[in-house]
Amino acid sequence: MVSLLRNQKVRNALLQVLYVGSLAALVLAGIVIARRNLADQGITSGFDFLYKSTGWDVNFSLLPATANDPYWWFFLIGIINTLFLGTIGLMLATLVGTIVGLARTSSNELAQLLGRTYVDIFRNIPLILQVFFWYALITHLPTPRAAHEAFGMLLTSRGLYIPFPNVGGVALALAILAVIAAIALPVWLGRTSRLSQPFGERSAIQLIGAAAALACAVLILIIGRLPDEPFIDFPALQGLNLRGGLRIPPEFSALAIAIAIYGGSYIAEIVRGGFKAVGKGQMEAALSLGLSPWRVFTLVRLPLALRAMLPILANQYVWLMKATTMGIAVGFTDFFMIVALTINHSGQTLEAIGILMAGFLAINLSLAAIFNRINKAIALKGNQLRG
Amino acid sequence: MTSTSSKPGGPAVHIENLDKYYGTFHALRKVSLSVERSERIVVCGPSGSGKSTMIRCINRLEQHNGGKITVLGTELNDDVANIDGIRREVGMVFQHFNLFPHMTVLENLTIAPVIVRKVARAEAEATARRYLEKVRIPEQAMKFPGQLSGGQQQRVAIARALCMQPQIMLFDEPTSALDPEMISEVLDVMVTLASEGMTMICVTHEMGFARRVADRVIFMDGGEIVEEAPPEEFFTASRNERTRQFLSQVLGH
Numbered sequence: 001m002v003s004l005l006r007n008q009k010v011r012n013a014l015l016q017v018l019y020v021g022s023l024a025a026l027v028l029a030g031i032v033i034a035r036r037n038l039a040d041q042g043i044t045s046g047f048d049f050l051y052k053s054t055g056w057d058v059n060f061s062l063l064p065a066t067a068n069d070p071y072w073w074f075f076l077i078g079i080i081n082t083l084f085l086g087t088i089g090l091m092l093a094t095l096v097g098t099i100v101g102l103a104r105t106s107s108n109e110l111a112q113l114l115g116r117t118y119v120d121i122f123r124n125i126p127l128i129l130q131v132f133f134w135y136a137l138i139t140h141l142p143t144p145r146a147a148h149e150a151f152g153m154l155l156t157s158r159g160l161y162i163p164f165p166n167v168g169g170v171a172l173a174l175a176i177l178a179v180i181a182a183i184a185l186p187v188w189l190g191r192t193s194r195l196s197q198p199f200g201e202r203s204a205i206q207l208i209g210a211a212a213a214l215a216c217a218v219l220i221l222i223i224g225r226l227p228d229e230p231f232i233d234f235p236a237l238q239g240l241n242l243r244g245g246l247r248i249p250p251e252f253s254a255l256a257i258a259i260a261i262y263g264g265s266y267i268a269e270i271v272r273g274g275f276k277a278v279g280k281g282q283m284e285a286a287l288s289l290g291l292s293p294w295r296v297f298t299l300v301r302l303p304l305a306l307r308a309m310l311p312i313l314a315n316q317y318v319w320l321m322k323a324t325t326m327g328i329a330v331g332f333t334d335f336f337m338i339v340a341l342t343i344n345h346s347g348q349t350l351e352a353i354g355i356l357m358a359g360f361l362a363i364n365l366s367l368a369a370i371f372n373r374i375n376k377a378i379a380l381k382g383n384q385l386r387g
Numbered sequence: 388m389t390s391t392s393s394k395p396g397g398p399a400v401h402i403e404n405l406d407k408y409y410g411t412f413h414a415l416r417k418v419s420l421s422v423e424r425s426e427r428i429v430v431c432g433p434s435g436s437g438k439s440t441m442i443r444c445i446n447r448l449e450q451h452n453g454g455k456i457t458v459l460g461t462e463l464n465d466d467v468a469n470i471d472g473i474r475r476e477v478g479m480v481f482q483h484f485n486l487f488p489h490m491t492v493l494e495n496l497t498i499a500p501v502i503v504r505k506v507a508r509a510e511a512e513a514t515a516r517r518y519l520e521k522v523r524i525p526e527q528a529m530k531f532p533g534q535l536s537g538g539q540q541q542r543v544a545i546a547r548a549l550c551m552q553p554q555i556m557l558f559d560e561p562t563s564a565l566d567p568e569m570i571s572e573v574l575d576v577m578v579t580l581a582s583e584g585m586t587m588i589c590v591t592h593e594m595g596f597a598r599r600v601a602d603r604v605i606f607m608d609g610g611e612i613v614e615e616a617p618p619e620e621f622f623t624a625s626r627n628e629r630t631r632q633f634l635s636q637v638l639g640h
Contacts, residue, residue: 279483279485281481281483281484281485282485282486282487282488284448284481284485285479285481285485285486285487285544285547286487287448287474288446288448288474288477288478288479288548289474289478289498289499289503289547289548289551290471290474290475290499290503290551291498291499291502291503292471295502299487299498299502300487303489304487304488304489307489378489380488380489380531380533381530381531381533381534382488382530382531382532382533382534382535383533383534384488384533
């Protein structure tokens with residue numbers, strides 16, 4: 001017996017059994033206690049509530065929604081809203097971050113100063129304050145009757161109204177897909193023709209592919225237009241309110257701007273770090289071969305900097321995706337707010353929070369998986385000597 | 388754009404009273420040097436003596452603060468067309484190879500001919516393979532730099548510079564970052580290049596190479612050219628105290 005306890009393998013196995021056993025006991029105890037408490041309060045647990053109608057409404061939805069729709073439909077709307085806000089926010093943050101990051105790495109001292117000031121200010125103010133700031137700013141814009149107007153767009157305290165084609169929902173969705181294809185197609189074609197076009201020359205096929213997809217989008221919009229309506233719907237004042245066009249509500253704008261500005265300050269630092277990580281030697285070699293500064297940037301500096309940035313960028317994107325939960329602060333019905341409303345109205349706290357966690361886990365794990373794949377695909381081969 | 392191609396005759400590189408400062412540090416002090424076509428120059432000297440700075444000025448990786456540099460009859464000044472033209476005709480090999488790690492060897496070799504010289508891709512690849520043959524690594528064309536040894540990488544770097552068909556080659560300590568057993572494979576390529584009449588300016592501490600190949604050896608110290616002599620005279624009958632001290636340290640063991 002003593003000798004068995006002194007056996008290293010036996011000891012390790014015993015520790016494992018103890019560890020798994022106590023963990024299982026803990027989880028089991030939690031479930032039992034929760035069930036008893038729920039029963040005491042007369043709450044039935046389970047996911048049946050998902051099929052009941054909510055009885056309340058959402059203020060922002062890309063899908064048709066009424067108070068008669070069931071909870072699962074609202075969860076779906078919430079996830080789509082979160083993804084929509086997250087995607088727009090991430091794209092804007094990346095744009096802002098790239099510009100500010102490049103300004104910080106530029107040799108122009110004024111640009112450096114502006115970039116540094118930007119990062120210092122917006123990185124150090126809590127996100128929720130920034131959300132409130134933009135929300136307050138937007139809701140204090142003039143009323144619809146005194147709206148600011150530019151290019152047919154109207155800026156008011158009730159949101160930004162932009163002219164929009166009068167088309168059916170399906171046609172709109174198809175047209176958006178076609179536009180995405182127009183962006184993705186040249187990239188995909190470029191990837192498969194890498195051997196013949198390694199220096200990023202635009203081949204005719206790529207241009208034709210993009211043009212064809214864009215033409216498709218326009219065609220879909222024309223075919224799918226609503227009969228007896230003008231093709232483009234301009235917003236206009238009718239009585240006290242604005243009619244027509246597409247309204248971007250203040251809640252959404254405030255969140256998107258806040259995520260773009262706050263996230264941009266973090267991404268700027270990632271961009272700066274990525275460019276700093278590129279060896280000066282590679283750029284000197286490219287210059288000494290007679291490549292123009294622009295070519296050195298696009299063919300050597302940028303591709304190498306991107307490789308250095310990507311892992312940290314993925315991290316930041318996951319973080320910003322979670323920041324969409326600020327929606328509840330200004331009343332934007334993102335996933336988190338839908339879950340919070342569900343808890344208030346149905347009392348199914350544990351189930352709703354479980355769905356919330358599973359939803360965010362799925363979103364962020366997918367994001368991480370996509371970035372891991374890209375990372376692996378473009379990783380530098382062999383050992384790297386830092387010059 | 389000015390045609391840089393070489394007015395016939397005249398020196399390949401002519402440097403006159405070159406001054407270079409880093410902040411207040413005076414890195415080059417009134418350096419003058421003239422290199423004829425097909426001439427092989429070896430530049431040596433202790434670290435910090437300005438030898439790298441001098442050759443980096445020749446293709447404008449460093450901007451000089453005073454004096455005049457003329458390369459193949461074109462003056463190196465703020466005129467971008469002149470700078471581009473000179474860089475097309477002057478190849479450079481670096482201490483740390485500086486290959487593009489995200490491109491294959493073949494892409495490293497063809498990028499500049501295709502984009503700068505507008506050579507057709509097929510032609511550029513044929514030239515690239517010919518130069519890989521010349522540096523004795525034709526089988527590595529589709530590999531990435533990180534998959535090669537240091538010596539192989541440096542030979543790719545030499546081939547990359549040669550693919551632009553330059554008239555002058557600058558070498559900035561090409562063997563200093565290599566393991567001892569790889570030095571000779573790189574030097575062999577440089578010796579072949581010299582025997583074919585390439586104009587070469589080499590910063591190196593390989594005194595055997597200097598003795599074998601150089602037409603002139605230049606010794607720099609403290610940002611000045613201290614001595615300038617044919618290798619035989621330089622190694623055996625140096626008149627300068629600093630040169631003799633440096634040589635005893637380099638050849639000492």
